[in-house]
């Protein structure tokens with residue numbers, strides 16, 4: 099058992115199989131400014147250049163000791179390829195969607211020709227190939243991408259999306275199905291390019307934005323369709339206190355779910371999903387990793403391990419101004435836990 103490499107250990111832990119120790123890595127945004135300075139692979143260039151993208155991802159393994167490499171660093175690649183306008187951000191600010199191709203309606207809904215050659219998709223696929231080669235089957239390669247619900251809301255604008263969810267079910271259903279289709283195509287391309295696992299943050303599913311009833315009735319079926327059609331294991335990440343939707347998240351067909359520290363009762367969450375999915379998380383990204391001391395990070399990490407987390411990871415995307423030493427502390431906490 100102890101001769102498992104990092105990739106084998108992570109894949110087993112995700113499926114809930116027995117491992118010698120819980121893997122420690124990030125399934126959410128992983129790049130930080132200190133690593134950009136060390137490697138010279140900095141945002142915003144590293145969002146579009148395959149070599150820089152791969153180099154920055156590899157540094158979180160090489161320098162911080164995280165047991166996986168993850169790219170890219172935003173939730174806008176597919177949205178942009180489908181016609182959204184994107185502000186590429188700065189060295190410590192992520193890209194964001196600023197313009198929506200279907201804000202006036204779905205009359206002209208059309209999948210771009212050659213979706214996989216649009217925008218930054220070729221660069222991300224190339225980065226997956228580089229990472230697969232560089233890690234040589236020893237370290238898991240994790241691709242990140244926006245989920246179908248967040249993509250749908252980016253395509254029409256989140257206000258329009260919420261409005262349609264109540265007043266125009268035809269448009270709402272059409273944009274959701276359209277986005278789901280695109281996510282399936284893109285995710286399978288990421289897998290073909292070398293991603294061992296795909297991590298799917300879908301923040302618009304959060305109970306902060308959509309009701310648990312809407313999640314169950316409208317969003318879950320799309321997530322199920324998505325998960326069933328993709329050839330590698332996927333992780334579903336939803337932000338905020340998702341306690342109310344955890345049982346439904348566990349039914350979406352993803353192998354694992356990633357949750358924040360806002361879910362107060364991690365052990366209770368584990369019990370609810372037992373036998374269905376595993377749990378990644380939930381060291382606080384803003385309060386411990388960004389603002390806390392290494393001691394605080396270790397305290398949170400050990401709490402998560404004691405509660406039975408399957409993969410020790412940040413609860414949400416790592417803030418770019420987070421210190422290397424705090425990510426290293428998360429790894430040390432895992433090591434100390436098994437001494």
Ligand SMILES: [Zn+2]
Pocket residue numbers: 299301335336337338358413414415
């Ligand atoms: Zn999140």
